[in-house]
Amino acid sequence: SELPEIAPDIVIASNPAEAIAGEVRAGLTSIPKTLSPWLFYDETGSRLFEQITELPEYYLTRTERAIFHTHADEIIAEASRPTGNDPAPILTLIELGAGTATKTGILLAAAVRRQGRVVYQPVDVSVTALEAATENIRANVPGVTVRCQVADYTTQALPLNRLPNTRTLALYIGSSIGNFSPDDARDVLRNLRAQLLPGDTLLLGTDLAPLNGASSSTKDESTLLAAYNDDAGVTAAFNSNVLARLNRELGANFNLNRFIHKAIWNSEESRIEMHLESLVPQRVHIPENTSGSAFTLDFAAGESIHTENSYKFTPARVERLLTSSGFTLTRQWQDPQHFFAVNLATA
Numbered sequence: 001s002e003l004p005e006i007a008p009d010i011v012i013a014s015n016p017a018e019a020i021a022g023e024v025r026a027g028l029t030s031i032p033k034t035l036s037p038w039l040f041y042d043e044t045g046s047r048l049f050e051q052i053t054e055l056p057e058y059y060l061t062r063t064e065r066a067i068f069h070t071h072a073d074e075i076i077a078e079a080s081r082p083t084g085n086d087p088a089p090i091l092t093l094i095e096l097g098a099g100t101a102t103k104t105g106i107l108l109a110a111a112v113r114r115q116g117r118v119v120y121q122p123v124d125v126s127v128t129a130l131e132a133a134t135e136n137i138r139a140n141v142p143g144v145t146v147r148c149q150v151a152d153y154t155t156q157a158l159p160l161n162r163l164p165n166t167r168t169l170a171l172y173i174g175s176s177i178g179n180f181s182p183d184d185a186r187d188v189l190r191n192l193r194a195q196l197l198p199g200d201t202l203l204l205g206t207d208l209a210p211l212n213g214a215s216s217s218t219k220d221e222s223t224l225l226a227a228y229n230d231d232a233g234v235t236a237a238f239n240s241n242v243l244a245r246l247n248r249e250l251g252a253n254f255n256l257n258r259f260i261h262k263a264i265w266n267s268e269e270s271r272i273e274m275h276l277e278s279l280v281p282q283r284v285h286i287p288e289n290t291s292g293s294a295f296t297l298d299f300a301a302g303e304s305i306h307t308e309n310s311y312k313f314t315p316a317r318v319e320r321l322l323t324s325s326g327f328t329l330t331r332q333w334q335d336p337q338h339f340f341a342v343n344l345a346t347a
């Protein structure tokens with residue numbers, strides 16, 4: 001299994017500064033007021049999210065990691081399954097929204113065990129996250145060649161720098177897909193599907209919906225709510241950091257003491273919603289910027305800004321999403337408590 005040696009490269013393919021101003025104006029002037037969850041991830045927000053992943057209440061990260069530890073070799077073997085035209089496939093792993101890639105090392109190590117070495121192509125909007133990812137993989141997993149790509153895969157067609165004679169395993173893990181409405185999730189996966197070739201696969205991490213009354217699971221609504229409303233207040237800080245960010249980057253004058261973090265379970269939509277609720281009637285000012293002239297926002301007491309949706313899936317719903325995006329679900333792995341699912345689908 002000979003792979004070409006490729007120097008790591010960073011492709012700058014996004015322009016966050018203007019995107020932020022436009023997104024904020026659109027969201028805050030709509031009814032009800034909203035802000036997109038990608039706005040959370042400035043440097044402070046990314047650091048707070050890393051802290052969230054280590055909270056006792058936030059079971060998602062550690063559960064997915066445990067699934068990888070138990071099943072990494074099986075996952076890689078399944079993704080490497082020989083076909084007629086490809087009797088001995090060599091995998092290249094690409095990861096959408098790689099962040100700092102802390103869990104990915106487990107899968108990369110399994111790929112190295114199977115094929116000797118592997119090329120890993122993390123894609124993220126954050127350069128600092130990709131630097132940390134590269135450092136982390138270089139230090140911990142020998143045999144991996146890292147090629148970073150800075151891009152917003154949700155709005156830009158992902159330019160896949162495909163290596164000749166390798167098969168792609170696309171990773172979209174960590175329940176990142178949960179931030180999208182069902183229609184948008186389908187569009188993101190269709191967009192990815194369009195870049196893949198027959199035999200390529202997708203590994204999708206999905207947080208599971210509570211199984212109320214089912215004896216095989218201890219996951220109920222309170223488990224979910226606690227994960228988004230931790231005792232240490234890290235999730236509250238993560239949520240309100242978006243307002244601090246608008247103060248810092250747009251010169252807005254949000255008073256953070258006058259908004260409170262709320263996480264609610266919307267069972268109809270099968271999603272956790274995060275809101276920032278105004279404690280008092282108040283007015284906030286956003287100065288003129290690249291997206292247009294200055295504007296003021298009026299809040300009634302109890303009115304909120306909807307800052308995030310985090311969809312939770314049943315296995316059947318995962319399968320429908322994959323099918324409607326042009327994929328075929330081939331395997332699904334869950335933890336013993338049925339909190340989280342890792343799904344392998346073929347293009």
Ligand code: AVJ
Nearest residue numbers: 052174175176178179235310
């Ligand atoms: C990164 C989107 C998977 O929805 O659980 C964590 C973000 N928000 N706590 C999630 C998040 C509040 C997280 N995702």
